[in-house]
Amino acid sequence: MTLADLKLPPITFHRAAHYTEGRTEPVRAFVNHRMVGTVAGTTSYFQNPATRPVSTHFGVGKISGKVVIHQYVPLDDTAYGNGNYDPSGRWDDWGYKTTEVNAQTVSIEHQDHWGDDSLKGIVLPEVQEASQKLQALIRWGTIAQWKAAGITIRNWDTNAPILRKEISNIPVDGHHIIMHWDIAGALKPYCWRPWQKDTVGFPRSTYVARIRDTYREALQLVPPPPVVETVTLPKADYDRLLAEKATLLTDKAALVAALEKANGYVAKLLLKLQDIQAVIDRA
Numbered sequence: 001m002t003l004a005d006l007k008l009p010p011i012t013f014h015r016a017a018h019y020t021e022g023r024t025e026p027v028r029a030f031v032n033h034r035m036v037g038t039v040a041g042t043t044s045y046f047q048n049p050a051t052r053p054v055s056t057h058f059g060v061g062k063i064s065g066k067v068v069i070h071q072y073v074p075l076d077d078t079a080y081g082n083g084n085y086d087p088s089g090r091w092d093d094w095g096y097k098t099t100e101v102n103a104q105t106v107s108i109e110h111q112d113h114w115g116d117d118s119l120k121g122i123v124l125p126e127v128q129e130a131s132q133k134l135q136a137l138i139r140w141g142t143i144a145q146w147k148a149a150g151i152t153i154r155n156w157d158t159n160a161p162i163l164r165k166e167i168s169n170i171p172v173d174g175h176h177i178i179m180h181w182d183i184a185g186a187l188k189p190y191c192w193r194p195w196q197k198d199t200v201g202f203p204r205s206t207y208v209a210r211i212r213d214t215y216r217e218a219l220q221l222v223p224p225p226p227v228v229e230t231v232t233l234p235k236a237d238y239d240r241l242l243a244e245k246a247t248l249l250t251d252k253a254a255l256v257a258a259l260e261k262a263n264g265y266v267a268k269l270l271l272k273l274q275d276i277q278a279v280i281d282r283a
C-alpha cells in the first residue's frame, strides 16, 4: 500500500494574509470548523489582507464539482482560527491550557454552502471524508508522505520532526479531535453544531473512528516496524547455563554470576530498543 491508495484530493497552498510564524505550544488537538460558505470564498477571504485577521490551516470543499483541500497556513505556523476562548465550551473541562489556543491546534474548515437552500449548513459526505483522510495523513503519515501529499511546512528540516513527534503523542479520541464550539462555546454556537439543514453537527465519533481506524489500518500509513537485529545468547553460554542448571539451584554465587551475565543481555536489549525508538522518531 502507498500514499496513492489513500486517494486524498489534491492539497494546494494559498497563503493566508494573517497568521504567526512558529508555535509557542505543542500541537494538542485538531479543530473542525464549518465555513458558512464555500472553499473558494474562504480562500479569497483568508488571502485578503484587508479582512479581519482570521485563518485556519486547511479548508476542504468542492470547486467545479471536485473535492479540493486548500492549505492556508504552514503546519508549523500558528493560524488564527480558534483563539477566542470561552469557558462555556468543553476545552477547560478537558484540562487544556486556555491561553494560546491557536498555537495548540491544527484547524480545518469545511464547506457547507452549495448554492442550494435544501443543503444549507450541510457538510457533504465527500467533504467530510477528505477531511478525515487529511487528518489521518497528518496523524499517521511519515514526513516523506506529508511532503509527497503536498502539505506545506515552513521549515521541513527542523520543525517537521518536532511536529511529527508532538502529533504522534496526541490521543486519537473525541477530546483531541474536536469542533470549534468546544473551545469557543457561546462565542461560536454553530461551529460546528446543528444549524440550518444540518441536524447532526460535527460527527465526532465518525471522525474519531475513521481517523483512528479506517484510514490508518486500511491504508497502512504507519510504516512497517524497522527490521530488528536479534540479540542472541551465544551457544557456548547457553550450553554452559544448561550444564550448570543443577548447580545454579544450590550455588548462590554461581546463580548471581549467571544473573549478572543475563543482565548484560538485558542492557543490550534496552540499547536495541533505544535504536528502534530513534528510527521511529526520525520517520
Ligand SMILES: [Zn+2]
Residues within 6 Å of the ligand: 032, 033, 034, 180, 188, 191
Ligand atoms: Zn469555527
